[in-house]
Amino acid sequence: MRSIIIRKEELTMKVLMFGWEYPPHILGGLGTASFGITEGLHAQGDMDITFCLPKPWGDEDKTAANIIAMNCVPLGWRDVNADYVKQRVGNVMGTDMYFRLREHIYSDFNYMSLDDLGCMGFSGRYPDNLHNEINNYSIVAGVVARTLDYDIIHAHDWLTYPAGIHTKQVSGKPLCIHVHATDFDRSRGHVNPTVYSIEKDGMDNADCIMCVSELTRQTVINQYHQDPRKCFTVHNAVYPLRQELQEIPRPDHTNKEKVVTFLGRLTMQKGPEYFVEAANMVLQRTRNVRFCMAGSGDMMDQMIYLAAERGIADRFHFPGFMKGKQVYACLKDSDVYVMPSVSEPFGISPLEAMQCGTPSIISKQSGCAEILNNCIKVDYWDIHALADAMYSICHNESLFHYLQDEGKKEVDQITWEKVGLWIRELYERALNRQ
Numbered sequence: 308m309r310s311i312i313i314r315k316e317e318l319t320m321k322v323l324m325f326g327w328e329y330p331p332h333i334l335g336g337l338g339t340a341s342f343g344i345t346e347g348l349h350a351q352g353d354m355d356i357t358f359c360l361p362k363p364w365g366d367e368d369k370t371a372a373n374i375i376a377m378n379c380v381p382l383g384w385r386d387v388n389a390d391y392v393k394q395r396v397g398n399v400m401g402t403d404m405y406f407r408l409r410e411h412i413y414s415d416f417n418y419m420s421l422d423d424l425g426c427m428g429f430s431g432r433y434p435d436n437l438h439n440e441i442n443n444y445s446i447v448a449g450v451v452a453r454t455l456d457y458d459i460i461h462a463h464d465w466l467t468y469p470a471g472i473h474t475k476q477v478s479g480k481p482l483c484i485h486v487h488a489t490d491f492d493r494s495r496g497h498v499n500p501t502v503y504s505i506e507k508d509g510m511d512n513a514d515c516i517m518c519v520s521e522l523t524r525q526t527v528i529n530q531y532h533q534d535p536r537k538c539f540t541v542h543n544a545v546y547p548l549r550q551e552l553q554e555i556p557r558p559d560h561t562n563k564e565k566v567v568t569f570l571g572r573l574t575m576q577k578g579p580e581y582f583v584e585a586a587n588m589v590l591q592r593t594r595n596v597r598f599c600m601a602g603s604g605d606m607m608d609q610m611i612y613l614a615a616e617r618g619i620a621d622r623f624h625f626p627g628f629m630k631g632k633q634v635y636a637c638l639k640d641s642d643v644y645v646m647p648s649v650s651e652p653f654g655i656s657p658l659e660a661m662q663c664g665t666p667s668i669i670s671k672q673s674g675c676a677e678i679l680n681n682c683i684k685v686d687y688w689d690i691h692a693l694a695d696a697m698y699s700i701c702h703n704e705s706l707f708h709y710l711q712d713e714g715k716k717e718v719d720q721i722t723w724e725k726v727g728l729w730i731r732e733l734y735e736r737a738l739n740r741q
Contacts, residue, residue, distance in 0.1 A: 318353055319353050319354065319355045320353065320354055320355070320458050320459070320731070320734060321355045321356075321357075321456060321457040321458045321459075322348065322354060322355065322356045322357070322457060322458070322459055322460075322461055322734070323357050323359070323451070323452075323455060323457035323459070323460050323461070323474065323480075324341075324345070324356060324357065324358045324359065324372070324460075324461045324462075324463065325359045325444075325448065325460075325461070325462045325463060325467035325470045325471055325474075326338075326341045326358055326359065326360060326463040326464075326467060327360070327361060327463065327464065327466045327467060328341060328360075329341055329342060329358065329360055329363065329367050329374070330342045330367065330368065331366060331367070331630070331631060332363075332364055332367075332431065333630065334432065334433065335572060336487070336543075336653070336654070336655050336656070337463065337464055337487050339655055340463075340487060340519070340543050340653075340655065341358070341463050342368070342371075342546075343543065343544060343545070343546055343723040343726065344485075344723065344726065344727070344730065345358060345371040345372045346370075346371045346546060346723050346727075347544070347722070347723030347724050347725070347726045347727025347728075347730070348371070348727040348730060348731065349370070349371035349372070349727075350723070350724045350727055351727055351728070351731055354727075354731070355373075356371060356372040356373070357372065357373045357374075357375055357455060357457065358372040358373070358374055358375070359374075359375040359377055359448065359451060359467075359470070360374060360375070360376060360377060360431070361377050361378060361429035361430070361431050361440065361444055362376070362377070362378045362428075362429045362430065362431030363376045363399045363431075364399070364431075365398035365399045374399070374400075375400070375404070375451060376396065376399040376400045377427075377429060377444055377447045377448075377451075378426055378427060378428055378429045378431075379396040379399060379400045379405060379424070379426055380408050380426060380427075380447045380450050380451060381405065381408055381409045381412060381424060381425040381426055381450070382412060382416035382419065382421055382425055382426065382427055382446065382447065382450065383412070383415075383416055383417045383419075383421045383425030384409065384412060384425060385423060385424055385425040387423075387424060389402045389406070392405050392406075392424065395423075395424055396424065405424070407454055408450050408451065408454050409425070410454070411450050411453040411454040412425075412450060413449055413450065413453060416446065419443075427443050427446070427447055429443070429444070437466075438501065441466055441467075441469060441505070442469065444466070444467065444469070444470050445469035445470040445472070445473045446473075447470075448469075448470035448471075448473050448474050449473050449474075449477060451474070452473065452474040452477040452478055453477055457478070457480060458480065458734075458738065459480055459481050459482075459483060459734050459737060459738060460474050460475055460478070460480055460481065460482045460483065461483045461484075461485065461734075462482065462483070462484045462485065462509065463484075463485045463487065464485065464486070464487045464488065465489075465490075465502060465505050465506045465509060468484055468505055468506065468508065468509025468510075468512075469505065469508075469509070471484060471509065471512075471513075472508065472509065472512045475512060481514040481515070481737040481738060481740070482512060482513050482514050482515075483513065483514065483515040483516075483517060483733065483734065483737060484509050484510065484513040484515075484516055484517070485517045485519075485541070486506075486510075486516060486517065486518045486519065486523055486527055486652070487519055487652060487653070488519075488523070488652045489506060489523065489526050489527070489530070489531075489652070490502045490503055490506060491526055491530055491650065492523075492526075492576055492650040492651070492652050493574075493576055494576075495575050495576065495649060495650065506531065507531050507532075510527060510531050510533050511533075513537065514537065514737045514740065515537055515539065515733050515734075515736070515737045516533060516537055516538045516539065517539055517541040517730065517733065518538060518539065518540055518541065518652075519540075519541065519542065519543055519652045519653040519674055520540060520542060520652055520653050520673075520674025520675070520677055521540045521674070521677055522652065522672075522673075522674050522677070523540075523652045523653075523674060524538050524539070524540050539733055541726060541729055541730060541733070542653065542674065542675075542677065542678050542721075542726070543653045543655050543658075543674075543675075543726070544658070544721045544722050544723045544725065544726050545655065545658040545659060545662055545718055545721060545722075545723075546722075546723055547719075547722075548635070548662055548663075551632070552632065552635045555632070555635055555636050555639050556639070557639045557640075557663070557664060558639075558640055560642055564595050564596065564597050565595060565596045565597070565642040565643070565701040566596075566597050566598075566599060566640060566641045566642050566643075567586065567589075567596060567597070567598050567599070567641065567642065567643040567644075567645060567697050567701070568598075568599040568600075568601065568637060568638070568640075568641040568643070568644050568645065568660075568665075569582045569598075569599070569600045569601065569602070569645050569646075569647070570599075570601040570602060570629065570634065570637060570638070570644070570656055570660075571601075571602050571646065571648075571656060572602050572603070572604040573600065573602050573603060573604030573605070573606040573607045573610055574604040574605055574606055575606065575649065576648060576649055576650060576651070577602075577604075577646075577647070577648050577649070577651075578647040578648050578649045578670065578687045579600065579604075579606055579610050579647075580606070580609075580610065580613060581647040581687055581688065581690055581693060582598075582600065582645055582647050582693075583598075583600075583610055583613045583614055583617065583619075583623075584613075584617075584690045585645075585647070585690040585693035585694040585697060586598045586614075586619060586622070586623070586694075586697070587617040587619055588690060588691065588694035589694050589697050589698050589701075590619050590622055592698055593698070593701075593702070594622070595701075596622065596697075596701055597622055597623075597624065598619075598622055598623050598624070599623075599624045599626065599637065599641065600623065600624070600625050601625075601626050601627070601628075601629050601634075601637055602627070602628060602629070603627055603628040607625065610625070611623075611625060634659070635659070635663060638659060638660045638663040638665050639663045639664070639665065641660070641665050642665070642666070642700065642701055642707065643665065643666055643667075643668060643697055643700045643701060644656070644657060644660035644661075644665045644666070644667045644668070645667070645668045645669075645693070645697065646667065646668070646669045646670060646673065647668075647670050647685075647687045647693060648669075648670045648672060648673050648687060649670070649672060649687050650672055651670060651672065651673035651674060651675070652674050653673070653674035653675055654669065654670075654673045654674060654675040655675070657669050657673075657675055657679065657682060658675065658679070658718045658721060661679075661681070661682065661714035661715055661717065661718045662715065662718050662719070664711050664714075664715055665711070666682065666683075666700050666706075666707055666710035666711055666714060667679075667682040667683070667710075667714065668682065668683045668684075668685060668693065668696045668697065668700070669682055669683070669684055669685075670684070670685065670686070670687040671684045671685065671686050671687070672686070672687050678721065679714075679717065679718075680717060681709075681710060681713040681714040681716075681717045682710065682714060683696045683700070683710070
């Protein structure tokens with residue numbers, strides 16, 4: 308009997324992912340989740356992931372995914388040699404990939420602002436001309452879509468939905484979109500019609516919609532009028548702490564001032580004013596507590612003024628935006644972590660705090676409340692309940708240690724590998740339906 312030889316690459320599922328952030332250069336939870344998802348999929352052992360980023364810096368971890376620098380994808384033909392290409396973009400992308408991509412320029416884009424390699428520039432952030440960057444990103448995606456071999460498309464958040472749609476139109480491959488948030492979350496109901504249109508277009512064209520919580524899934528079904536049969540809840544997770552993060556010491560605050568921390572964007576979605584008002588109530592009962600508001604955003608000045616107005620500015624610290632090791636040092640230095648979000652699709656930060664042994668108080672209006680049990684949950688608007696919870700954890704040692712120990716055990720079981728298995732199953736369903 309003739310034996311049949313199946314090559315390994317024929318068994319590998321190839322995923323083309325579009326994203327906007329990737330560690331170590333992150334501005335919020337999107338980059339953290341994108342990395343966790345790629346790591347969780349990579350752990351399956353037979354996944355080949357290509358992750359497209361507007362502007363990588365060259366120091367991204369490429370263990371789980373091949374990185375495509377969208378700002379190094381040619382849209383216009385330039386007669387350049389390999390040495391020059393390597394000199395210009397070699398730190399973020401191989402020269403062979405540049406020339407492969409150049410062979411698939413599909414239209415004359417020289418009317419656009421292109422550089423000496425025929426490439427489009429991106430900020431890699433969230434600039435004032437964000438909508439232009441989203442459109443340009445989707446144009447560049449057309450070159451990538453025509454060049455690479457892949458089985459399925461995965462687009463993270465509304466910024467990359469147009470790129471995902473374009474790629475699906477070019478390839479005919481199934482499109483999975485990942486809803487990390489909607490404009491209903493970001494705007495407290497004051498939805499931007501342009502953003503809503505982009506979000507709905509992505510959902511309408513998707514074969515599978517992955518939502519970071521059941522809360523988000525219901526928003527997608529009810530506010531964007533999507534078929535529940537193609538909407539699935541895919542909760543986020545946490546990655547095990549690296550050795551250097553485990554080694555960050557945890558100060559002993561016994562018989563010392565306690566520290567209560569808010570860490571996130573200072574925007575109305577995150578409910579920072581409820582944190583300040585609850586802090587004021589705690590400080591009416593005890594002055595032995597300090598409050599840290601770490602992060603930046605359009606409400607930062609307002610929060611500084613509010614703390615001053617309440618006469619508690621001497622108890623507040625505003626260290627600004629934090630990233631990487633700073634975040635974990637801040638969490639370990641805290642006795643309580645608070646996330647009072649008005650509308651939080653998921654919220655990874657409480658899981659990270661609990662990993663560090665810091666008891667957490669979270670809003671009932673958050674996706675992570677669906678999977679966390681060993682924390683205190685309050686309605687974001689109930690500053691009395693929030694203040695009581697802060698005070699109790701700071702002054703009840705038994706409660707502190709219970710939440711510290713049980714919370715850490717709980718989040719240690721919430722892994723990206725499990726998330727990767729579920730996403731892998733959703734990929735297979737989308738491919739089978741096609």
